[in-house]
Amino acid sequence: MRVDSLNGKKMDMKSILESSYLNYIIRLIMGIVFIYASYSKILDPIAFSSNIHNFGVTPLYIENLIAIVLPWLELFIGIGLISGIKYHASIEISIYLMWAFIILILQAYLRGKSIDCGCFMTDISPSDAAEKRFDMLKRIFEDIIFLIMLYKLKYDANNKKTH
């Protein structure tokens, strides 16, 4: 497959995947996603705390710890991914978080719960239970895409192709 590159030269898919431009775009996307996700949680920890509670998997003291730490963690790794400060650590934490989100939403889905995931709290959440469950599936799919993007960043960072 051949695609026109930005500077007019012909590039094939392999070189696009290896290009550092793609990595910068992924870093920007993931950075914005994390910063956007953290924003409303920092502003309204009470609503976020209720969302964690709905998952019904963690004891209360863990729920409280997550409500306190997670919003800032998302903000810092978002900044880290975009700016390159503590880049490797930011990628590692993002990957752990993404796995945790996928497992959390999936277990809630399989247990028949219909809840707001609290991923992006500024979203207008569907009120209907069936719509909520469909929304949970969409979130899982979305997180898997994010995870693939993050693994690409990790692979390239380990091979010192970028950064």
Next chain:
Amino acid sequence: MNNNIKDIFLIILGSLLFGVCRVLLLEDISFIKQAPKSISDNELVNMQFDAPKVVTISQCKQMFDQKSAFFIDARDSLLYDEGHILGAINIHFESNDDDQILSRLEGVKENDFLIIYCSGGDCDLSEELGNHLFEYLGYRNILLYEGGFPEWKENGYEINFRK
């Protein structure tokens, strides 16, 4: 690799620090959740609790026999129709707004004992409804029966169902 772990630790520590500062700056720290506490038989005569309390099945049965409490079924109407504690009022929190809740509680005074239950196990509908009634609608004597309808039914106590 060691540097990476150090950085991960640093980011998490930083998030914790900022999170704690955020909590200290907040006036409303109600998002720090506490598990509802059990109540002794002696305390059951006291009015005006500081938070919803947890009651055992024997305490429930005693209040049921003495008709000293209103029972509220927090499950959805389908489950309620299949069977509920005799005389229980059905209030499904998610599908009722405050006006509907208050209309169902017509005749119930703010100082009356309200025993709220759902399906037991990890069902938290009763806790959600109890917290809402306590915090926003002014009911001061909220009791949560965590065993819920399954435990009540297993014990062969009085139930009712709609055909």
